[in-house]
Amino acid sequence: MTLENTIVPESKLLYIETFGFQMNVSDSEKIAALLKGLGYGLTDSHANADLILLNTCSVRAKAEHKVYSQLGRFRGLKQERTGVLLGVGGCVAQQEGERLLKKVPWLDLVFGTHNLHLLPEMVRAAERGERRAEVAFIDAETRLDLFPPGDAPAGTTRFVTVMQGCDNYCSYCIVPYVRGREISRRSAEIVAEITAAVAAGVKEVTLLGQNVNSYGGKTDGEISFARLLREIAAIDGLERIRFTTSHPKDVSPELLDCFAALPKLCGHIHLPAQSGSDTVLAAMNRGYTRAEYLALVAALTTARPGIQITGDMIVGFPGETEDDFQQTLSLMEEIHYADLFSFIYSVRSGTKAAQLPDGINRKEKQERLDRLQSLQREFTAQRNSSFVGTRQRVLVEGMSKRGNQLYGRTDGNRVVNLVAEPSLVGTMVEVTITDSSQHSLLGEIVA
Ligand code: SAM
Ligand code: SF4
Numbered sequence: 369m370t371l372e373n374t375i376v377p378e379s380k381l382l383y384i385e386t387f388g389f390q391m392n393v394s395d396s397e398k399i400a401a402l403l404k405g406l407g408y409g410l411t412d413s414h415a416n417a418d419l420i421l422l423n424t425c426s427v428r429a430k431a432e433h434k435v436y437s438q439l440g441r442f443r444g445l446k447q448e449r450t451g452v453l454l455g456v457g458g459c460v461a462q463q464e465g466e467r468l469l470k471k472v473p474w475l476d477l478v479f480g481t482h483n484l485h486l487l488p489e490m491v492r493a494a495e496r497g498e499r500r501a502e503v504a505f506i507d508a509e510t511r512l513d514l515f516p517p518g519d520a521p522a523g524t525t526r527f528v529t530v531m532q533g534c535d536n537y538c539s540y541c542i543v544p545y546v547r548g549r550e551i552s553r554r555s556a557e558i559v560a561e562i563t564a565a566v567a568a569g570v571k572e573v574t575l576l577g578q579n580v581n582s583y584g585g586k587t588d589g590e591i592s593f594a595r596l597l598r599e600i601a602a603i604d605g606l607e608r609i610r611f612t613t614s615h616p617k618d619v620s621p622e623l624l625d626c627f628a629a630l631p632k633l634c635g636h637i638h639l640p641a642q643s644g645s646d647t648v649l650a651a652m653n654r655g656y657t658r659a660e661y662l663a664l665v666a667a668l669t670t671a672r673p674g675i676q677i678t679g680d681m682i683v684g685f686p687g688e689t690e691d692d693f694q695q696t697l698s699l700m701e702e703i704h705y706a707d708l709f710s711f712i713y714s715v716r717s718g719t720k721a722a723q724l725p726d727g728i729n730r731k732e733k734q735e736r737l738d739r740l741q742s743l744q745r746e747f748t749a750q751r752n753s754s755f756v757g758t759r760q761r762v763l764v765e766g767m768s769k770r771g772n773q774l775y776g777r778t779d780g781n782r783v784v785n786l787v788a789e790p791s792l793v794g795t796m797v798e799v800t801i802t803d804s805s806q807h808s809l810l811g812e813i814v815a
Contacts (some may be wrong), residue, residue, distance in 0.1 A: 454477075529576045531580060541716070559600060597623075613640065643681065645688070645695035759801075764788070
């Protein structure tokens with residue numbers, strides 16, 4: 369995923385390459401805001417940048433390898449243009465710390481997932497020729513005070529981080545080790561940030577966290593996620609609320625009520641199952657069974673008929689048999705996900721699953737992934753074509769990358785392209801869906 373870099377007239381140029389998920393995109397926005405104070409404006413090309421930062425992800429080995437290959441690429445650039453600074457932040461930085469400075473002698477700074485606030489000071493030091501790595505975890509109270517406010521470029525939609533870290537320890541996942549313990553941001557600050565964003569023109573917010581629906585649960589005196597949603601829904605001028613990611617074990621009855629009671633809460637939930645087999649779910653330490661997951665999807669559909677369900681699936685978890693995999697395919701048949709992100713299990717050193725004997729060869733894992741993805745392509749195409757002829761409310765977000773169309777999203781998070789006046793960006797329009805493809809819908813504005 370790449371952050372949309374926009375050029376602003378500061379005196380030095382900052383290029384940020386963002387790896388991984390939305391949380392990192394949101395962190396990159398915060399990094400850009402922090403470095404504005406040092407005179408760095410964003411550029412969309414590394415070629416003319418004075419400072420290059422890689423905001424990294426280590427959820428899977430592939431994302432981690434990409435970081436090293438980019439660092440190799442930037443070595444030449446550092447040799448050609450003296451004075452260019454290079455830094456690494458995020459999960460790979462957290463894992464490697466000081467070691468990364470040793471492995472990559474042309475690297476200037478390394479900052480961990482709890483150390484964004486130190487970045488301005490570290491960049492100043494790097495400008496003076498000092499190389500530093502800062503990856504210490506910070507205690508929860510101090511972290512709450514240091515929570516950098518979001519400062520996304522003004523737009524129609526905005527990510528708002530509501531919590532950080534994760535305490536779930538799914539057996540395959542590195543996140544609890546590289547992002548630390550779960551903390552919930554203060555609700556009053558979240559509501560104030562969104563109120564200010566709405567005053568600046570934002571119409572839709574996406575609340576972010578590794579496990580948003582456990583929001584508040586571990587902080588004395590803090591409100592629940594459902595209560596937070598109700599407070600945000602009361603903000604005048606805000607039209608839509610989304611959130612991601614939800615852990616199935618933490619969807620509370622109060623959250624189901626929100627889907628029934630809050631029209632601003634969009635009819636979409638990203639609810640990763642990870643597997644359809646009870647044996648694999650238990651080995652993954654997910655905390656729910658297939659039957660519980662299915663019951664939850666049924667309850668969500670009752671609370672909000674037509675809700676769009678998307679998810680994540682992992683194939684090739686250690687010990688996954690063909691029968692387990694068939695269970696995953698059959699779960700997909702039952703749910704008919706609107707979209708599904710699917711991954712081959714990647715061994716992450718230090719996690720519990722890394723100690724399990726694997727036993728499934730790479731070819732077989734790839735073959736399972738191909739079968740799963742081919743089934744999902746059918747479901748996505750069917751789902752998209754089912755919208756043709758329907759009327760949808762679309763929040764227009766901007767100009768589409770291809771050609772002269774605008775794009776926006778439906779309440780259920782389907783992307784719609786339309787031919788319309790650019791002045792409609794930032795407005796809600798009624799659209800008839802005229803065509804569909806694998807990735808998006810085509811619409812015409814209803815006169
Ligand atoms: N907190 C979210 C949840 O519980 O669903 C997900 C966060 S994780 C950054 C995003 C996705 O990466 C997960 O849902 C999972 O499917 C995938 N993932 C995490 N660790 C993985 C691993 N070791 N191998 C393959 N996929 C992995
Ligand atoms: Fe990783 Fe599980 Fe936490 Fe999601 S809930 S971030 S998959 S440990």
